[in-house]
Amino acid sequence: MPLPHTLTEAERDPAVKAVLDALSDSEMREIIVEAAARALNNGNTTLTPKEAAKALGCGERFLLDGCNKYGFPYIGLGKAKRFGPQELRAIQDMCRVPAQPSRLAKARSAARRKK
Known part of the structure; x- marks a missing residue:
């Protein structure tokens, strides 16, 4: 198969679709997040x-x-x-929520204080 940049537009669309269909959802998400991060790090986006x-x-x-x-x-x-x-x-x-101790940790702490 020729390189993507050497394909005509009519040939490129099915080639791109075939690649996208082959990727799983998690792979697709990873690619999108990586591309967005790269674009944002340029500072102009x-x-x-x-x-x-x-x-x-x-x-x-x-x-x-x-x-x-x-x-x-x-x-x-x-x-x-x-x-x-x-x-x-x-x-x-x-939107960050601070960590809260679990009920078990609170109960253990209360039990230690009683001793």
């Missing part, structure tokens, strides 16, 4: 709310509600909202 939600693993509505109601950072371009790497990291930090 911003994502639409839909793309940013996919990169964060949440819904688009959650992301937009967070911007409108809870102070999630975004880049405002007119009415459009865009998200760069710094904004995505800040949103992840805002």
